[in-house]
Amino acid sequence: xxxxxxxxxxxxxxxxxxxxxxxxxxxxxxxxxxxxxxxxxxxxxxxxxxxxxxxxxxxxxxxxxxxxxxxxxxxxxxxxxxxxxxxxxxxxxxxxxxxxxxxxxxxxxxxxxxxxxxxxxxxxxxxxxxxxxxxxxxxxxxxxxxxxxxxxxxxxxxxxxxxxxxxxxxxxxxxxxxxxxxxxxxxxxxxxxxxxxxxxxxxxxxxxxxxxxxxxxxxxxxxxxxxxxxxxxxxxxxxxxxxxxxxxxxxxxxxxxxxxxxxxxxxxxxxxxxxxxxxxxxxxxxxxxxxxxxxxxxxxxxxxxxxxxxxxxxxxxxxxxxxxxxxxxxxxxxxxxxxxxxxxxxxxx
Numbered sequence: 001x002x003x004x005x006x007x008x009x010x011x012x013x014x015x016x017x018x019x020x021x022x023x024x025x026x027x028x029x030x031x032x033x034x035x036x037x038x039x040x041x042x043x044x045x046x047x048x049x050x051x052x053x054x055x056x057x058x059x060x061x062x063x064x065x066x067x068x069x070x071x072x073x074x075x076x077x078x079x080x081x082x083x084x085x086x087x088x089x090x091x092x093x094x095x096x097x098x099x100x101x102x103x104x105x106x107x108x109x110x111x112x113x114x115x116x117x118x119x120x121x122x123x124x125x126x127x128x129x130x131x132x133x134x135x136x137x138x139x140x141x142x143x144x145x146x147x148x149x150x151x152x153x154x155x156x157x158x159x160x161x162x163x164x165x166x167x168x169x170x171x172x173x174x175x176x177x178x179x180x181x182x183x184x185x186x187x188x189x190x191x192x193x194x195x196x197x198x199x200x201x202x203x204x205x206x207x208x209x210x211x212x213x214x215x216x217x218x219x220x221x222x223x224x225x226x227x228x229x230x231x232x233x234x235x236x237x238x239x240x241x242x243x244x245x246x247x248x249x250x251x252x253x254x255x256x257x258x259x260x261x262x263x264x265x266x267x268x269x270x271x272x273x274x275x276x277x278x279x280x281x282x283x284x285x286x287x288x289x290x291x292x293x294x295x296x297x298x299x300x301x302x303x304x305x306x307x308x309x310x311x312x313x314x315x316x317x318x319x320x321x322x323x324x325x326x327x328x329x330x331x332x333x334x335x336x337x338x339x340x341x342x343x344x345x346x347x348x349x
Contacts, residue, residue, distance in 0.1 A: 050306075056174060088278045090257060093348035097254070097279075104231070104253035106226075110345040111253050113224060116337070121219040124336060125312040130188045130198075130226060134216045137199060142207040149201065150180035151190055159186045165313065185313070186237055193236075196229040205218040227314070236305045245286045246307035247298065254279055255306055259317065260344040263334025266320065269307060271298035272332060307332055316341070 015092040029193055082095045089097050092110065101107040121127060136155060137143050147153060151159075160170070165185035169175040181187050194200040198212035208216075215222050236248045258272050277284055277298055289297035307330070311317040320331040 009328060061158075071092070080271040085347060089254075089347075090261065090275070093165040094255075095349070096347065100253040100257070101251060106260070109253070109255060110347070112343040112345075113220075113227075114341060114343050115220045116223075116340055118219070120337060120340060122222070124184070124223065124315045125164045126189065126192075127219065127223050127226065128161065129162070130193060131191050131216060131222070132162055132164070133159060133193060134198060134212065137193075137217075138208050138213065142205040145204050145206055146179075147204075149204070151186070153178055156180050156183060156186055159183075159189070184309075188234075188239075188313075191234065192226055192229055195233040196225050200226070216220060230310060236310070239303060239309060240301070241251065242301040242305075243287055245283055245301075247283050247301050248310065250283065251280055252306070255311075256316075256338070256342050259311075259332075259334045259338060259346055260342060263317070263338065266331045269330040269332050270299050272306075273302045273316075275301055303330060306335065 082098075083093050085091045085093055086097075089119060092100070096110055098107060099137075100111065105111050105113050137160070143151065143155065150156075156179065157177055160167075160183050160296055161238070165266055167175075167184060170177050170183060175182055180190060183312055194201060194210070196212075197209055198215060199206050199208050215225055231249055235244075236246070237244050255272065255276060258275055262271070274295075277295070284294055284298045287294060287301070292300065307317055307319055312319055315335055318333045318335055320333075322329040
């Protein structure tokens with residue numbers, strides 16, 4: 001039996017009672033996966049695979065072909081398709097994309113994180129905000145949280161006042177900085193230290209863990225941990241009103257590939273959104289736009305989550321806004337830091 005897992009195709013041995021049903025496994029993880037996974041229930045047909053399997057199956061069964069031999073034929077087709085370049089994947093194969101999705105910076109992925117100089121680490125806002133927060137927690141031994149579990153006002157003002165990340169609404173005076181949730185960046189830093197295991201909350205107090213004290217001493221290991229936590233544990237939709245669909249985190253490594261390839265030139269954010277949804281079109285199906293088209297709505301969600309609330313925090317892109325709310329244009333350009341931090345191997349062949 002042929003089954004699809006994520007974007008990969010595998011074989012389960014056929015016997016006389018087997019049929020080829022509709023099936024599928026979502027490549028998504030966490031709370032977003034359950035409902036969205038149903039969208040993947042389909043016979044493998046991407047890149048022409050379905051028709052190839054159907055033809056071989058019908059021909060060979062018509063000849064009463066031995067089922068072991070049939071399994072070998074199907075397996076060969078699947079292996080060939082998994083290694084074939086896909087235009088919508090920028091020339092990478094399904095095998096490559098499987099690594100990009102499931103093990104973004106692993107040994108079999110075309111992406112690799114590289115160590116930076118000490119001066120380069122100082123350019124990464126979220127890294128330095130987290131380091132400062134951890135330093136203050138360690139200096140105090142433990143920090144007493146508010147009744148709702150947030151950082152005390154004095155610490156919130158101190159963290160934001162360091163200037164690692166500035167926020168328009170606070171700088172303009174529209175928001176008065178008082179509690180942790182008044183600052184998106186401070187709130188996010190607190191969330192990340194907890195989700196990553198750098199800090200633990202016990203009896204209303206926040207303190208560093210043993211592992212946390214160790215990792216904050218190594219900029220590269222801390223940066224890797226924060227990126228991994230952001231990708232795999234943090235809900236990218238937490239700060240926005242879009243549907244709980246994994247737009248952004250799913251295939252974020254593919255976004256890094258796109259920026260590495262096209263980011264030298266300043267381009268509209270919609271340029272990247274179009275390529276992203278060409279690779280992962282099913283992500284659009286659970287969106288419910290009210291005014292925009294489906295594509296426009298999806299592009300805004302992708303752009304906000306990916307560029308404004310992730311890559312900019314890690315100094316990997318520069319964002320230039322033009323126009324007003326009704327006629328807004330956003331331009332994206334990669335920073336030198338992105339090429340220093342992320343090594344991208346071109347697709348084979």
